[in-house]
Amino acid sequence: xxxxxxxxxxxxxxxxxxxxxxxxxxxxxxxxxxxxxxxxxxxxxxxxxxxxxxxxxxxxxxxxxxxxxxxxxxxxxxxxxxxxxxxxxxxxxxxxxxxxxxxxxxxxxxxxxxxxxxxxxxxxxxxxxxxxxxxxxxxxxxxxxxxxxxxxxxxxxxxxxxxxxxxxxxxxxxxxxxxxxxxxxxxxxxxxxxxxxxxxxxxxxxxxxxxxxxxxxxxxxxxxxxxxxxxxxxxxxxxxxxxxxxxxxxxxxxxxxxxxxxxxxxxxxxxxxxxxxxxxxxxxxxxxxxxxxxxxxxxxxxxxxxxxxxxxxxxxxxxxxxxxxxxxxxxxxxxxxxxxxxxxxxxxxxxxxxxxxxxxxxxxxxxxxxxxxxxxxxxxxxxxxxxxxxxxxxxxxxxxxxxxxxxxxxxxxxxxxxxxxxxxxxx
Numbered sequence: 001x002x003x004x005x006x007x008x009x010x011x012x013x014x015x016x017x018x019x020x021x022x023x024x025x026x027x028x029x030x031x032x033x034x035x036x037x038x039x040x041x042x043x044x045x046x047x048x049x050x051x052x053x054x055x056x057x058x059x060x061x062x063x064x065x066x067x068x069x070x071x072x073x074x075x076x077x078x079x080x081x082x083x084x085x086x087x088x089x090x091x092x093x094x095x096x097x098x099x100x101x102x103x104x105x106x107x108x109x110x111x112x113x114x115x116x117x118x119x120x121x122x123x124x125x126x127x128x129x130x131x132x133x134x135x136x137x138x139x140x141x142x143x144x145x146x147x148x149x150x151x152x153x154x155x156x157x158x159x160x161x162x163x164x165x166x167x168x169x170x171x172x173x174x175x176x177x178x179x180x181x182x183x184x185x186x187x188x189x190x191x192x193x194x195x196x197x198x199x200x201x202x203x204x205x206x207x208x209x210x211x212x213x214x215x216x217x218x219x220x221x222x223x224x225x226x227x228x229x230x231x232x233x234x235x236x237x238x239x240x241x242x243x244x245x246x247x248x249x250x251x252x253x254x255x256x257x258x259x260x261x262x263x264x265x266x267x268x269x270x271x272x273x274x275x276x277x278x279x280x281x282x283x284x285x286x287x288x289x290x291x292x293x294x295x296x297x298x299x300x301x302x303x304x305x306x307x308x309x310x311x312x313x314x315x316x317x318x319x320x321x322x323x324x325x326x327x328x329x330x331x332x333x334x335x336x337x338x339x340x341x342x343x344x345x346x347x348x349x350x351x352x353x354x355x356x357x358x359x360x361x362x363x364x365x366x367x368x369x370x371x372x373x374x375x376x377x378x379x380x381x382x383x384x385x386x387x388x389x390x391x392x393x394x395x396x397x398x399x400x401x402x403x404x405x406x407x408x409x410x411x412x413x414x415x416x417x418x419x420x421x422x423x424x425x426x427x
Contacts, residue, residue, distance in 0.1 A: 005065040013057040021046040021159050049159040051097035055149060061087035061110070076124040083118060084142075086110070093149040102153045108173055110144045132187040141178035147171040147206050151223040166222040174225070176202045190241040201230040209264025209272045226262045226274055233257035247292050253285040265312065277310040294332035301325035320350030336370040360388045377418040384411035 023046045024038065032038030068080040087110035095102040118140045126133040150167075157165040178200045186192040204225040212219050238252045259279045266272035282305045289298035302325065308318040326344030333339065347359045363385045369378045389410040 001069050003065075003067050003069075007063040007065075009059075009061040009063070011057075011059040011061075013055070013059070015055040016053070017055075018052040019050060019159075021049040046159070047098040049097075049157055051095060051155075053096070053150065054094045056092045058090045059087060059110075060089075061085055074124075076122065078123075079119070079121040081119050081121075089146060091146075091149055093153070095150070095153045095155075097155055102155060104149050104152050104169075106146075106149065106152070108144070108146050110146075132185050134186075135182070135184045137180075137182040139178070139180035139182065141176075141180075141200075143176045143178075145174035145176070145206060147173070147223060162218055164218060164220050166220055168223050170225075171206065171223060172204045172225050174202055174204045174206050176200060176205075190246055192239050194235075194237045196233075196235045196237075198233045199231070203227050205229045205262070207263045209266075211266025211270060211272045214267065222264075222272075224264045224272065226264060228260060228262040228274070228276065231257065231259045245292075247290060249287075249289045249291070251285075251287045251289075253283075255281070255283045255285075257281045267314075275310065275312045277308060277312075277315070279306065279308045281306050295330065297327070297329045299327050316352075318351065320348065320356075323347040323349075336372065338368040338370070339366065340368075341365045361386050362388060375420045377420070379414075379416045379418070381414045381416070382412075383414075387411055 022041050022044045024041060024044055026044045027038055027040065030038060030040075063085050064083065066080075066082045068078070070078050072078060089108045089110055091104075091106045091108075093104040095104065119137055121135065121137045123133070123135045125131040152169050152171055153167045154169045155167050178198070180196065180198045182194065182196050184192060184194040204227055207224055207226050208221060209224045209226075210219050210221045234256050236252075236254045238250075240250045242248050242250065257280070259281075261277045261279070263275050263277075264272035265275040283303065285300070285302045287298060287300040289296065302323070304322040304324075306318065306320050306322070310317070324344060324346055326342065328340075328342045330340040331338065342362075342364045344362050345359065346362065349357055351357050365382045365385060367380045370376065
């Protein structure tokens with residue numbers, strides 16, 4: 001059976017922006033009271049760092065959907081889906097700064113196929129044939145990325161003297177190509193194994209690069225096109241139920257991957273050059289769970305090894321290992337009571353820094369009471385009972401180290417009351 005559909009979309013987008021900067025130091029000592037704009041501030045307009053802009057975008061998109069579903073002569077099934085999006089984006093930016101207009105106009109052809117928008121799926125075997133059911137799927141994708149027109153304006157913004165932004169009128173569209181292969185085999189209804197391989201590569205990726213002047217401490221930021229970003233990931237997932245009543249479940253997920261990242265970095269006033277970083281990962285996630293009636297208990301452990309290398313001067317290679325293991329349980333007690341708990345240990349090693357090489361024990365628990373009738377539910381939650389978490393999180397990616405500050409409570413105890421109201425309409 002072959003089916004198809006065509007869809008047309010039109011989108012209009014309009015955006016106005018303005019920014020007015022004032023060099024109040026030009027007023028000398030006549031700057032008034034701190035926190036209030038002094039009289040005559042308008043005469044100190046910093047025209048070079050002030051601007052007004054208007055963006056108008058017209059986007060036309062044509063979506064095509066073709067689906068073939070068929071049964072072959074041998075009883076196997078074949079599915080082919082092709083769902084591309086083809087569009088045209090016409091953008092106009094009117095940018096005005098320092099008594100000068102910088103018009104930018106751009107027309108882009110857009111091509112997009114979502115991850116599941118295009119695939120070929122072949123299935124054979126199964127209980128009817130008294131053999132293992134097998135599924136093989138090939139996925140493909142394509143995405144087009146367009147630069148922000150503000151980054152195309154050939155101006156230099158020095159409103160932040162230590163972080164100067166520079167335009168780049170030569171930016172191109174980026175294209176990301178994706179391919180994926182999926183294979184599943186299920187010999188029995190209580191056992192299955194899947195293998196997934198995904199690959200993507202980006203041409204003319206849009207990255208925010210910089211070069212740093214050590215003598216002045218000034219960083220010059222600019223958007224660039226770089227090629228060479230790609231990633232490859234392979235994953236194997238195995239699931240098995242066993243026991244007389246199939247009350248035990250064993251699951252395993254093995255993942256191996258490689259990410260090749262390219263950005264633009266320069267130092268000592270030199271123009272940025274491509275900075276290439278390779279990250280290889282290998283992880284194993286094992287979980288054993290037990291389910292009987294309303295009770296459940298599971299043991300799980302995750303180990304992940306990561307190696308990040310680069311030939312860039314001053315780059316410190318990373319060979320780190322993460323461990324995550326613990327126990328989770330939920331138990332129904334007599335008289336409407338219930339408890340559940342989650343205890344895990346998070347360990348990181350190999351970074352060579354006290355803030356990153358850590359071991360955190362996290363224990364969460366919940367107690368519930370449901371009186372007879374089941375309408376009322378009283379719950380008491382405790383998060384991070386061992387007081388081991390904080391609101392500062394350190395992480396390392398291919399482009400550098402990040403420190404995240406979270407303005408939330410890292411630990412708490414919460415009591416809640418729930419009333420269940422179910423009103424059925426009269427017949």
